[in-house]
Amino acid sequence: MTSLPTTTEKKLGLVIDLDICVGCHACAVNCKEWNTSGHSAPLTDKDPYGGDPAGVWFNRIHTFEVREENSNGRTVHFPKSCLHCEAAPCVTVCPTGASYKREEDGIVLVNADTCIGCKLCSWACPYGAREYDDSAGVMKKCTLCIDKIYNETLRPESRVPACVSTCPAGARHFGDLGDPDSEVSKLSAARGGYALMPEQDCKPVNRYLPPRPRKKEAADIGASAEVRAKDGNLEGAGLLARLVDRVLSR
Amino acid sequence: MHPAKSVIFFTTASGAGYGLLIWFALFGLLNRMPLDRDFALVVLGVAFTLVTAGLLSSTAHLGHPERAWRALSQWKTSWLSREGVAAILAYLPMFAYGYIWFMGIQDRNLVAVVAGASIVLSLVTVYCTAMIYASLKTIRAWHNGYTVGGYLIFSLMTGAVLLTFFAHLRQYDMRDEVSAAALLTLGVGLFLKQFYWRFLQTASSPSDIGTATGLGGPGKTTLLEGPHTESNYLMDEMGFRIARKHADKLRVYASMLGFVLPIVLIVMAVFLGGWVEILCTLFAVAFCAVGILLERWLFFAEARHVVTLYYGAARA
Structure with a gap:
């Protein structure tokens, strides 16, 4: 049924650290690699080596430039995949019940056998998490690697989504955001993790950790007192230097 | 939003069909x-053909039309599902009405029940169609009161223009009343659309690039590099943009063809009479059809989706 569960036992999701994402797109590539033979296989590519390639991806990495006062702009790499919303509008608009949210872990999935390919769910999603597969005639989306995270033939440390296990910077974290004592919940709380477009009232589960404030002073990156003194810092300076500083500072 | 031909034809044709059925039933109720x-x-x-052609057309844009029956199951949450259920229910009084006329049944009470059910179920179906769009928070141009108002009035309007032609064709007494209904709905429709376009100038989604990324609002945050070099499904479906100057011209064409010319032609038909009135109302139908197709194309083409915020738009 496309009625949403009132509560889910877990709220599995991702915490994505925008401070350390280096924008290498490895998460998108490994997502594609795993999922093209997974639950929603295949992630069809059309004309992949031709002049007009197009294809289904569950994870895409956008890059933004953020202008800051008294500073140069900074580049922020921004991976985006399904946020497995608590109040997922893609689920409730589905006319067939193909789109559903699991009660046990909160993962939002599409049943490819009952999807009619009306695309309404992709209109209802603010985040662009759903992509239509032209060749299969059904909607596809991030499964949070449901066929990997519960896969007992894999080593326990591999039972995380493909995007998380592949991230070389450790910018992606996976866990139960419904449990305040989980590693991901604690990480999100400590770093001021936020939801995307809260005003759309979808209650997304995934959290984004904001880039840390830029380090502008020498001391911020551990410069010694000697180096800092050269930059107008009087700590450890001699009596004459202090006097000259006072005169010149008038 | 990408203006899909099948959906444009579906909403306009079935809207006109239900509108025609509503006026036919209303004049039947009033014994006119x-x-x-x-x-x-x-x-x-004609009403049956328009409704059915529209509904069949709506299945043309599905990835799996053969599974369309499944869309009747989720009426508890989905407006698309409700629309399907309402459309099927609306066939019952339509068929009953046809049977009554075919058999020449003159029972006033029976006609009243069937006509009343036709009106209510037709209105409910058009309302559900409008709510499919109006319920989408992601699209500011649709998530407002004009959507339901527009779909209802344009359905009644196109139905009334059609019935005006048929009434003038056979020179029936009630043709002046039908013409009045057409003129009234054309006038209301014209004003509603102008107010809607004025509303669109200032309406903006509560979401912008700042809320979408959490990094800073318009002017502070800009897309530096997209996720890929070519287009994708999201950009084709949700990122459709129409040039401002083209939209302005098309609005004028839609207003002239869909509303102003039919008004002029129907007024001429009322005063001129004879074969000229038939010709005038026929042209009113033709112009109105083209105009309402343009209006519906713009309804999609001018609508902006918040997902474009991730692809370079600062506001949606």
Whole structure:
């Protein structure tokens, strides 16, 4: 049924650290690699080596430039995949019940056998998490690697989504955001993790950790007192230097 | 939003069909329908054809049309599902109405029940169609009161223009009343659309690039590099943009063809009479059809989706 569960036992999701994402797109590539033979296989590519390639991806990495006062702009790499919303509008608009949210872990999935390919769910999603597969005639989306995270033939440390296990910077974290004592919940709380477009009232589960404030002073990156003194810092300076500083500072 | 031909045809054709059925039933209720079996069956037949062609067309954009029946199951939450259920229910009084006329049944109470059910179920179906769009928070141009108002009034309007043609074609007494209904709905429709376009100038989504990324609002945050070099499904479906200058021209064409010219032609038909009135109302139908198709194309083409915020738009 496309009625949403009132509560889910877990709220599995991702915490994505925008401070350390280096924008290498490895998460998108490994997502594609795993999922093209997974639950929603295949992630069809059309004309992949031709002049007009197009294809289904569950994870895409956008890059933004953020202008800051008294500073140069900074580049922020921004991976985006399904946020497995608590109040997922893609689920409730589905006319067939193909789109559903699991009660046990909160993962939002599409049943490819009952999807009619009306695309309404992709209109209802603010985040662009759903992509239509032209060749299969059904909607596809991030499964949070449901066929990997519960896969007992894999080593326990591999039972995380493909995007998380592949991230070389450790910018992606996976866990139960419904449990305040989980590693991901604690990480999100400590770093001021936020939801995307809260005003759309979808209650997304995934959290984004904001880039840390830029380090502008020498001391911020551990410069010694000697180096800092050269930059107008009087700590450890001699009596004459202090006097000259006072005169010149008038 | 990408203006899909099948959906444009579906909403306009089924809207006109339900509108025609509503006016036919209303004049029947008021006992103003001529007792002409052929006329009644032709009008009901046209309404049935428009509704059915529209509904069939709507399945043309599905990835799996053969599974369309599954769309009737989720009426508890989905407006698309509700629309399907309502459309099927609306066939019942339509068929009953046809049967009554075909058999020449003169029971006033029976006609009243069937006509009343036709009106209510037609209105409910058009309302559900409008709510599919109006319920989408992601699209500011649709998530407002004009959507439901527009779909209802344009359905009544196109239905009234059609019935005006049929009434003038057979020179029935009630043709002035039908013409008045057409003129009234055309006038209301014209004003509603102008107010809607004025609303669009200032309406903006509560979401912008700042809320979408959490990094800073318009002017502070800009897309530096997209996720890929080519287009994708999201950009084709949700990122459709129409040039401002083209939109302005098309609005004028839609207003002239869909509303102003039909008003002029129907007024001419009322005063001129004879074969000229038939010609005038026929042209009113033709212009109105083209105009309402343009209006519906713009309804999609001018609508902006918040997902574009991730692809370079600062506001949606």
